[in-house]
Amino acid sequence: MSLGTTMKSSIGAKALMAITGIILVLFVIGHMVGNLQVFLGPDALNQYAHTLQSLGPILWIIRLVLLTTLVAHIWSAAVVVRMSVAARPVDYQKRKDLTTGFAARTMLVSGIVVALFIVYHVLHFTTGTIDMAESYGQMLPDGGGHDVYKMVIEGFQHPLTTIVYCLATVVLCLHLSHGISSLMQTLGFRNDSNAARIDKVGPVLAIIILIGNLSMPIAALTGLIK
Amino acid sequence: MRITLHVWRQKNSTDTGGMKEYTVDGVSEDMSFLEMLDLVNENLINEGKEPIAFDHDCREGICGTCSLMINGIAHGPDAAITTCQLHMRSFKDGDAIHIEPWRSLAFPVVRDLVVDRSSFDRIVQAGGYVSINAGAAQDANCLPIPKPDSDTSMDAAACIGCGACVASCPNGSAMLFVSAKIGHLAHLPQGQPERYKRARDMVAQMDAEGFGACSNHYECEAVCPKEIPVKFIAKMNRDFFKATMCSES
Structure with a gap:
């Protein structure tokens, strides 16, 4: 069986979604931990940003891998959604859910919102195309790269921007709370002895990521970090 | 009333x-x-x-x-x-x-409330059997099977193929049924020779019939009259991965 045929099968598409999901979750965690250095002050964050910038071609390889992963994640979602929509041409007049939750039922919507937010986030902080403060691209006087710290603080001074970030973070939390637990079942790790733990790990990790990611825009907007 | x-x-x-x-x-x-x-x-x-x-x-x-x-x-x-x-x-x-x-x-x-479930029969025909001659019933303990394996096999074999899993699934997926039919044989020695081919062929037939994909809502497990757990879906996925990545046939 070729890899292409496998990936288009119901289980193969889900496996691709799960594996790309793991990579994306690891990125989300790494991205958050890196950014939390904003609480350590300007030097720590600027140093971290400078290290990333000086990776040169390696940075572009990482970006390319992440973009490919994201495209594969979305493609597999499209395969799965198309199969599922086609599987029930006539819907029930009445159908009651017994076990599934809000997060699981809204994976498609939360996924689309997160995808749109990624576009906005890149245009905002990476390219500085929209809503950017004047300090975007400003260099540090000592030649240590961009003044990322100042850019972040100023970027979150607009309440509307901060609200968009907070809402997107909540939606990401919803997406991950089902996604993380779900991918472990899809990849065949869930069994009788670990089922309860696996069902908890998604929501718990998602809430940790929610708190970490919410703390930065809120701290900047409220002046907790300046 | x-x-x-x-x-x-x-x-x-x-x-x-x-x-x-x-x-x-x-x-x-x-x-x-x-x-x-x-x-x-x-x-x-x-x-x-x-x-x-x-x-x-x-x-x-x-x-x-x-x-x-x-x-x-x-x-x-x-x-x-x-x-x-x-x-x-x-x-x-x-x-x-x-x-x-x-x-x-x-x-x-x-007609009315009657549906045609022969798609389930075709999935079983695609591999839900053993092709070896299993012969007549053997003497007790002639073919040793550990108790946990026979129990797990029986849990899966309890499936009566009613289709409630498909009916209740938000995605119209048949994975609980297919995983039960794959799972009961995967835990017995007679099921081993064709284990991975079975997983691959039955999943292919399931997809060909137009069932949806599983997104782990676990609604199937909640309505299953025989309380077949979704762990069999995880087991089926493992067998399917091995079948597609490692199997030569």
């Missing part, structure tokens, strides 16, 4: 169909759900009207023929039973009950 029914009526597979309302008096709480429908049909026949078509056979919860979506739940509100084992004591006088057929592309409606 007096019950109001909203029942899906559809003349044949090409008819568009629709919900019809019926009121039935004199329902005893000791009646099974199907006996209540028998009463409705008796009244309809006496009035010279077409009775409601619904699937049923053993009426003792073991054959998997009855198949009704009752108030939006496959096999009705009580856990771990088929429709025939649901009794009217689970309802109150004056209740309104919605009855619909299983909804799935792979389960076309034949």
Whole structure:
């Protein structure tokens, strides 16, 4: 069986979604931990940003891998959604859910919102195309790269921007709370002895990521970090 | 008891169909759900009207023929039973009950509440068997199988193929059924030689029939009259990965 045929099968598409999901979750965690250095002050964050910038071609390889992963994640979602929509041409007049939750039922919507937010986030902080403060691209006087710290603080001074970030973070939390637990079942790790733990790990990790990611825009907007 | 029914009526597979309302008096709480429908049909026949078509056979919860979506739940509100084992004591006088057929592309409606589930047969035909001659029943302990394996195998083999998993799944996925049929053989020595080919072929047939993909809502496990757990889906996925990545045949 070729890899292409496998990936288009119901289980193969889900496996691709799960594996790309793991990579994306690891990125989300790494991205958050890196950014939390904003609480350590300007030097720590600027140093971290400078290290990333000086990776040169390696940075572009990482970006390319992440973009490919994201495209594969979305493609597999499209395969799965198309199969599922086609599987029930006539819907029930009445159908009651017994076990599934809000997060699981809204994976498609939360996924689309997160995808749109990624576009906005890149245009905002990476390219500085929209809503950017004047300090975007400003260099540090000592030649240590961009003044990322100042850019972040100023970027979150607009309440509307901060609200968009907070809402997107909540939606990401919803997406991950089902996604993380779900991918472990899809990849065949869930069994009788670990089922309860696996069902908890998604929501718990998602809430940790929610708190970490919410703390930065809120701290900047409220002046907790300046 | 007096019950109001909203029942899906559809003349044949090409008819568009629709919900019809019926009121039935004199329902005893000791009646099974199907006996209540028998009463409705008796009244309809006496009035010279077409009775409601619904699937049923053993009426003792073991054959998997009855198949009704009752108030939006496959096999009705009580856990771990088929429709025939649901009794009217689970309802109150004056209740309104919605009855619909299983909804799935792979389960076309034949008439009213009767659906064609032969897609399940075709999935089993694709590999849900052992091709070796297993012979007559052997002496006890002639073929040693560890107790946990035989227990797990029996848990999966409890599947009666009713289709409630498909009916209740938000995605119309048949993975609980297919994983049970793969799982009961995967835990027995007789099932080993064709284990991975079986997983690959049955999943391919499942996809070809037009069932949806699993997104781990676990609604199937909640309605399964035989309480087959979703761990069999995880096991099936593992076998499918090995089959597609490692198997040569």
